[in-house]
Amino acid sequence: MVPDYLEVSLGRGVTVALDLRWMGLEPDLDERLAGPLGRALSELAALEGGAIANADEGRMVGHYWLRAPELAPRAAEGEQGGAGAIERQIRDAWRDVERLVLRLAGRFERVLVVGIGGSALGPQLLSDALGHPGDARRVFFMDNTDPDGMTRVLREVAPLSEVLVVVISKSGGTPETRNGYLVVREAFKAAGLAFAEHAIAVTQEGSVLSGESSKWLARLPMWDWVGGRTSVTSVVGLLPAALQGIDGEALIEGARRMDEATRRPDVAENPAALMALAWHAAGHGRGDKAMVVLPYKDRLMLLSRYLQQLVMESLGKAFDRAGTLVNQGLTVYGNKGSTDQHAYVQQLRDGRDDFFATFVEVLEDGPPDALATSFAVEPGVTSGDYLSGFLAGTRQALADAGRRSLTLTVPWLDASVLGGLIALFERTVSIYASLVNVNAYHQPGVEAGKRAAAEVLGLQKRLVELIADGESGTADDLAALADADPRDVFHVLRHAAANGRVAVEGEGLDRVFSRIEG
């Protein structure tokens, strides 16, 4: 029978509660899905044992080992270094992070992380959820290839003399990260500073970035058996967190405890299996309902963005593992409560019935405040009571309108608790992906956009050359010359004209592009 409430201890007095009483699950759901659930848990065990889970790329999927290195396969296929190599790599990386942070103690006031996707969202979540004004360093992020955005970050983080740069890229070839790194390096040069003395690389052995960073302050590893969206408990998350002063050991420990709790074969005792069941029931195993993530805690504002990647990139797949076209997925959005009540909860309650909510409740309102302000806003009522009341009120109002929700309750928010929450969602994704038979560990759809972008950049070079050689005309004219889609030609040349590289006359789709004369 599916329980409607489950508490899991993570040690250190931390209990995570999963409350399904507003989810309306059929009590025999676990029996009806007993077969697929059993398979899902077996597959998760096989994954943890070193099976090739990412078949496309022939890779193992080992992010769970990051919290329990002793579980890593002792002599995995293709592993260099022999038995125990993976365990040793993980423990060495922990030690290297620790030593590096000690070595840098007292140096650098601010950290600039250059990374995108899994190399930014996890570190950003940790920094925002666990940061305090008294932290060792403030951490900034450059996570795009927008020149204006890069300029803004560089100004915020200035002066560069006090800045430590952490470039995170498995291959070193992700263009946004590479561009960010090149622009930052140039800014150091312009400031008369030696970039290598301010830079750390987090990258895979043998990558382009690894080669380039041999003289930097440090190089730390990424491994092919950790995917970007599950890398937050690897060096990717641990290093920026440690530089900020966040307790990475506690993060790992919380995740490890949750991993253990979610290995339980009895579904009724396994919060990840239960949550996967709830997702399955809500969206009929097809993701028909979006997951609206509503943490009632300002610090968890980035949780939904983090989960958006973890869940949507893992589950949003065209084909299932049998090769059938399924167009799976599970949409995730949300910001925070009670703020969002004043934004889109109107639609959640009255409008389209196409979502279920995931409330996150943090019981402790906060430690007694050093500012000595009082949070008692009425006799016997604090602003935290309001926050708690709004969660309950919104959940009930949604339930009254027939909208389902589940609630995760944690006692407070620290590194251990956040580690536990992250692991819970990671393992729910693993189990749910098995239930609906998709490969959670690849992202074939991302390549198409990259290829198309590379074609557009190639087209730009050809067009700029054509025009430099004296050709001119409308996008249609030039598309014929360049043997390209007129829409792409228009896109490229309008952008080039706006940035002073070609001349333009007229308006609309028929504007005429030509060489800048004189």
Add this chain to the structure above:
Amino acid sequence: MVPDYLEVSLGRGVTVALDLRWMGLEPDLDERLAGPLGRALSELAALEGGAIANADEGRMVGHYWLRAPELAPRAAEGEQGGAGAIERQIRDAWRDVERLVLRLAGRFERVLVVGIGGSALGPQLLSDALGHPGDARRVFFMDNTDPDGMTRVLREVAPLSEVLVVVISKSGGTPETRNGYLVVREAFKAAGLAFAEHAIAVTQEGSVLSGESSKWLARLPMWDWVGGRTSVTSVVGLLPAALQGIDGEALIEGARRMDEATRRPDVAENPAALMALAWHAAGHGRGDKAMVVLPYKDRLMLLSRYLQQLVMESLGKAFDRAGTLVNQGLTVYGNKGSTDQHAYVQQLRDGRDDFFATFVEVLEDGPPDALATSFAVEPGVTSGDYLSGFLAGTRQALADAGRRSLTLTVPWLDASVLGGLIALFERTVSIYASLVNVNAYHQPGVEAGKRAAAEVLGLQKRLVELIADGESGTADDLAALADADPRDVFHVLRHAAANGRVAVEGEGLDRVFSRIEG
């Protein structure tokens, strides 16, 4: 015939382009919807003329007058002050904002805005999209009733001696804002500072807040004919922006020009009518596809959150205007490109076909950089070219998978352009709401959550009293005594126990709550 591309001039060299070539609209869609579209444009004209558009609350809806005060009804029903009163109010408010900012020149280094929903999202968008390191003041926001979050904002904005507080609340009764204001006032008191000498109220005449703020630095108006989610071109948006050093006049002017362009009766020339048609076609007039907002510009990161409120709170309605149950809505989410390509675009391309994308393209990569960094990352290719290439590449990859998108292109990002974009979405919402026959100007679903929350807070008081009187037991026991839902009792008492107000023994739903002794 529906054009697939339209350019609108906003003056000052600004052209906004709406590109529907990736939207796949049927060419005769405007003819098939000619009747509803004509009605929608008539209704918008009637609204601008002072019709009671918010019938539930007997209110006019006048946010478009904020950009053209001369259009406000000259002798509106119920208007105090006679003919021209609304026009005068708007012009007086502009003047008052200007004078106030002059009066405060050189005083206060930072601004703390206390507000939620429409009283925060608009100002936040302006501040982030248009802010620069050299601005007159930095603006911070307190937009929730989370004690921990409040503490964090207070620490970030410290020292309070240099802080100007702007409390924005129409009624003064919104609990999150009221709690924020009380906590901030207490912090000023604790710091030995006179709050009234640091505070400005933006509120409706006769409100609780209006009464309390008579001795503050200033009081500026909110009007009942401007709804929260469309208040960004009122004092709500203009005052924080002006204090930061943002050109509010340009914002208004950009919105005014877009308002004019979107009054055109010829649908083919009217970008709001065209965008409403596109929304209608994408989601079959039922919002079957979510709108994923992807601005390729870091500064527009908050646009999707802003539009989430504008669109979902306006369109997410249970009943249409004929009283039929329709459960309408249009879900909005998104962050920014190309960053999101490394997060959930995998699902957009390969997964569920349940969205259409709205790309926002900013042509100018940025002014030449004062930091003297170079954005040329390869010979002849800048990081901005990559950004532009990624937009085109992702759009094409989505199109290849049969996913629709529309693109808004602006030449650069300044106050005028942002005003134009905001007005375009506001007017699209007005027209689309008419097309699907819902009232875009009320939010009845929000009340249910507020009522339920108030009940929970009342229950908390009763329970704390019961327990202080010596009662104890499980949530079930105490629910029987308090005649309440055991789930609510459990929720309230677990929170009270975590914050040291009642004692607790045991775990799970059967834990026992009692008085703290000694």
